[in-house]
Structure formats: structure tokens, C-alpha cells
Amino acid sequence: MISAGIDIGSRTIKLVTFDGSRILSSKVRPNSYNTIDICREMLKGVPYDGIISTGYGRHLFSRHFDCEAISEIKAFTLGAFHTVPGCRTILDIGGQDTKAISLDENGKISKFEMNDKCAAGTGKFLEIMANALEFTMNEFIDSASSAEKAEPINSMCTVFAESEVISLIGRGALRDEVSLGIHNAIVKRSVSLMKRVSIRDNIVFVGGVANNRCVQSLIEKDVGTKISVPDNPQITGALGCALHHNEKAINSI
Template identity: 55%
Template sequence: MTALGLDIGSRTIKLVVWENGAVVLTRKALTSSDPLAVCRELLHHTPPGPLVATGYGRHLVKEYLRCETVSEIKAFALGARAVFHSCRTILDIGGQDTKAISLTADGRIDKFHMNDKCAAGTGRFLEIMATALGLSLGDFMAEAMATETPHPINSMCTVFAESEVISTIARGTPRPAIALGIHQSIASRTVSLLERVAVTDDIVFAGGVALNGCMQKEIEKALGRNVHVPPDPQIIGALGCALLAAKNDEPVKRHDYDDKVKSSRGKARES
């Protein structure tokens, strides 16, 4: 059978198509200011099957696509266990949220913690810091990894941190040192969030920020443990949704996604 999972995050929308026990299609696109149009785009010409949605936009699509929704916590718990069966702790750093989830040995949610509504230390924070340093996200990470001597950045508020970075640049501090300092400040904040849930091996690090190898390295250093980054860490929530959709015994619901595609804006990447 075919089942679909959609994770409408604050920065990126992810689609997973699950068929006969395997991921057969994944698509991602930037959320943009019209997430519904992007969802339609992503769902265009996908095989029929039940759909479950998660992420900040889940209630928006629930109405339009008449699909089931699930909280990100549950979606990530299911998705992480699917890619890493022995997973007991999940760290997800997305566009505007950081989540730490601990699971019981049989995979149920034990505890979870999220950052406050402020986006400090999330993907958006990294993007803004990279921009302040005049770097792309890739170069930002590469520069941070090119040095051993960080310059600590103390502000965690995105706006204050940006000012701090600008004034640090103005004092002549090398950019790699600032870049590493930013990564380390996020890592230490992330670890204190993780420690609020019981950290048990194995730890899965998911979300867009998990694509940042420097972030993984600094979190591992601060935590004193290894974390596992799945091959495609961004799709874990959408995967959890697809798994949940596949488990639903309800008759297959399929709506007229294709008819609803009105514009072809928000070019979707397919892999």
C-alpha cells in the first residue's frame, strides 16, 4: 500500500511517499508565504494513499486536504525509530524550533522539551548569523570547521546576537573564530535542552540543522556522546507521518490534490 507524510515546517516543507515498506519518493520545497500552494505542488502527481500532516502548517492543510494531523513530537518519534530502531533520544533542530524527545525502550514518548517561542539556536538563527558574516550556510559551516580557536558569542537572542557578531567583526576578530563561536553557543544551549529529558543512547539528530556537520561535532563534544544523523535528516517528521498514515486502517482517503494545483510557484526539488 501507499501512504504519504507531509511535514509543513516553518522554513521547509517535506513530503515522503511510503510504499510497501520503503520510502519511494521524497520532495522538499521552501515553505514560502503560501505554504498551501507549495503543498499542492509537492503532492502533484503523487500516487494515491492516505495522508498525515505535521508541522506548523498542519492545521492549515487539515482543512484543505482533509487529512489527519499529528504533533511533530509523535511524528519525529515514529520517524526516528524507523531509521534507527534503537533510538531512545531525538534531537530535532528545525527552522524555528528545537525539540528534545526521550523515548521508552519500546518507542513511546517519555518526555519532550522544546525551546521557548524565541527562535534562538534554530536553523533560522544560523541563517541570520551566516548572513551577518556575509557567508552562505555551507561556507559558514566550513569556516567554523577550519579553526580551533572560537570567539565566544554570548547573546542568544537573534537580534542581539546579530549586533554582537557585527561589533565583533568590527573589532577585527577573524570570521572563522566567530563562526565557530556561534556553533558552540548553539551546541551548549542545545545540550541543556537535551539534558532536561533523560539522554539515553542512541541519540538521533534530525531536522535541517543536522545537515550541518560542525553542529553535529560541537553537540557531540558538548554532550560527550555520539549522535546519529540519518542520511536525510530533514524528512524524519514526514516519514513518521507516512508511517502513521500507513498504519491507519481507515479506507484510503484520496482527495483532489491535482485539481487543486493552481499555480506552479515554489519549485519543488525531487530526489
Template identity: 40%
Template sequence: MITMGIDVGSITAKAALIKDGKLLSTKVIITGYNAKNAGETVFEKILTEAGLNPSQIRGIVATGYGRNSVTFAGKSITEITCHAAGANFLNPAVRSVIDIGGQDSKAIVLDEAGKVKDFAMNDKCAAGTGRFLEVMARALEVDINDFGSISLTADNPAKISSLCTVFAESEVISLIAKGEERRNIIAGIHESIGSRVAAMAGRLGLASPVMMTGGVAKNIGVVKALEVKTGKPIEVSEMAQLTGAIGAALMAMTL
């Protein structure tokens, strides 16, 4: 049996195929301005690359902020449930998940069976999300993919006091004008994110092991900042960005 999970986020759209309980194939594309088209495109691309046709897919579950635009899915399920399922698939020992995506962040505590026990999320403000980092990268004229490695070279992280994307950008521009080094500004941005997300996660009482999921997990600077702020080691799978899609594909097995 082959099932598919499609996770349409605000920045990227992801798809995963599960065959008989094992990960078969994955695909990531840029969402762009049309979530519906992104869902259809990632669906077509993963099937083509896997050499499959739609009739071979037993079930499809959509998740992510654009999940309701995936009209051909059999069901849509929240990111919280799907990231929990995906994290449990990647490492059954995981008891907490921190997911930082394009437009929100979540902390999830799992029970011994890998089911959601409790969660907290920030979906009212873009601060501390992928979009926030993109805005900061543009202000600093630095490739977002280099943010993590650059921040690790900082010797005196700058203080970013504002948690608002707009005001934080103004702070960054002011720091640039004062001659502050980019590496210290970037490290300060990561510390700000770490503090914000750790405070949210702390209300749940994170249990170890902790796994970080979502696209921001590729940023080693944010991961390190979170480890410091939470006081816990954080596991990052090479499939971190695809965790939601994997979880959705697993959920599709029950349709």
C-alpha cells in the first residue's frame, strides 16, 4: 500500500510517499503565491520522480497552512498531529517536538505512544519564524542558507530586544548603521528566536529527547540557541523539513 502526505507551508510545499510503512520518496518545492497550484505541482512531481501514477496511491492527507487548498486529498489534518506522527516515525523515543515553520512555531509534547499529549503555538506573529529570518536576511544582505554558519563565528551577539518583525528589522538596520558586525547581529537574531520559542515551549515542560522539525531546523544557529535557552540537547533529522509531510502520509494509512 502506498500513501501520500502533502504539507503546503507558507514558504515550501512538501510531499512524502510511504509504502508498506516505509518512506519511499520525498519532494520539496517553493510554494509561491498560489497554495493550490503548489499542492498540485508537488503531487505531480513526486509521482513522476517515483515512477508512479495517481491510481497507485491508496490515500492522501494534506497538512500545513495551505492544507484546505489541496482539494484532491482524502482528508486534511493539522500540522501538530502530523509533525507528532512524523517525529515518532523518525525516532520513536522522541517525547517533545519544536516545529518552526514559515509563519508559526509550535511546541508539542508526546506520550509514550507518540501521540500528542499537549501543545503550545504562536500563530499570531511572524517573529521567530522562517519569514522573520527571511526579512532579517534581506536587511543584512546575506543568503539565508548561510545564516547558521555565520552566527557560529560571533564573538559578541548583538541584543535584539523587539519580538516584532517590523521593529526587529528597524533594530537590525540601526545596528548596521552603527557598524555592528553581521555575524554578531545574526547571532543576536538567533538568540532572540531561541528565547521566544523556549519561553513558549517552557510552559509545557519539555520532555527529552527533543526533536526540532520544520525548515528552520536547517539553521544550526537557531538550533544551538534553542539548546542553550531550553537547557536540552535537540535532535535534528535530515528529514526535518519533511516531518509534517511524512506524518501526513502515515495518517493516510488509516483512511
């Protein structure tokens, strides 16, 4: 039996298929105004017996494909706990959401927090800041990683932070130090979100921003412990959906 999971995020759509023991396939595509068309395209030729959706487009998808939709909190919890068994704290930084989830020893959600409705401290925030510095994402990460010290960025509002960056550049600040300052800002916010759900050992960092190794190492420095990042952190939510489908199918046999 093949279970599929689809995570329709604000920036990207992630699809995973799972056969009960291993991931068979995974795909990541940019999202756009025609979400359902993109989903159909992604599913073309992918064999699966059942699917569950999550992410902002979960209800839209579940209406079109007549399937179950679960919250991102649940999807990321299932996906992360499967990838890193025994994890107790999850940090997910996606395109427009940041989530911190604390789990009990059995992987059950004990508390969760999400950022407000704006893009402050999310992947979108980093994209806009990279753009303001005229960097690609990889150049931006390299630049921040190479800086010795950081320019402080005080504003977490994406719009205000962008003007702060522009005025820093106008004052002659070093581009690398501004890059690091931006990375520090997002880390500060994420760590405070994790503290709200109380940081426990065995932290897993997932979502698209978990691919950013500078953010990862800054979080590690801040909380004073190593954190786990799965090989493909972006697909954690979609994997959680596929796992949930698989478990339900097994239980209903």
C-alpha cells in the first residue's frame, strides 16, 4: 500500500509517498495562484492509494481531492518524530509560518506556538532580505557565515527590517555583517518561540529554512546544544501526512 502526503505551503508544495517502511518519492515545487493545477501536475504518474493534505492549502486540496486534511502542527509532529525518534522540541520555519512544538515522550503534542499572521521571522523574511542585499539565497547564507560580527537588526517586521537594512547599507555597513545581523534576528525570534513552549532536549529543526546551515549553527550556539536537521527538512509535513494515512490504513484493516 502506498500512502501519499501533500503539504501545500505558501511558497512551495511538497509531495511524499511512503510504502509503510520507506519514502518512495518526494517532490518540491513552487506554489503559485493556481495551486490545484500544480498539485495535479505533481501527482501525475505518481502511484498512491490514498492521500492526506496539510499546509495553508489543505482545505482547498481536500475539497478537490476528497481527502482528509490535518493541521501543519500535527503533520510536522508526526514527520519529525518519525525522522528523529524521541525528539521533544520541533522548530519549523516555513515560508510564512514559524512554529515551535513541544512533545511528550510518546511524541504527543504538549504545547505549540506560531508566529503572528505576518512574515516576520520566516523564510519569506530571509528571501526579502537577501533580495535587499542583492544576493541569491546561497550567497546570502555564505555571506552571513563568513562575517566576524553582526550589524544589529532591531525590527522584525519584514517591511521595517528591509528599510533598516537599506539604511545600514547607506551608512556604509559591511554587507556580510548585515547578512549575519539578519540571520541573528530570525534566530532570536525562533528561539524565543521555542522558549514559549519550553525547550526540551533533542531539538529537530525542519521546514525550508532548516536548509540554511547558518541559521542552524546560530540556533545551536544560542541554545547551547546540537540540533538535528533531517536530510530533507522541507518535506517533513508531507511525510507526516503520508505516515498518518499509512497508520490509519493499517488500523482500519
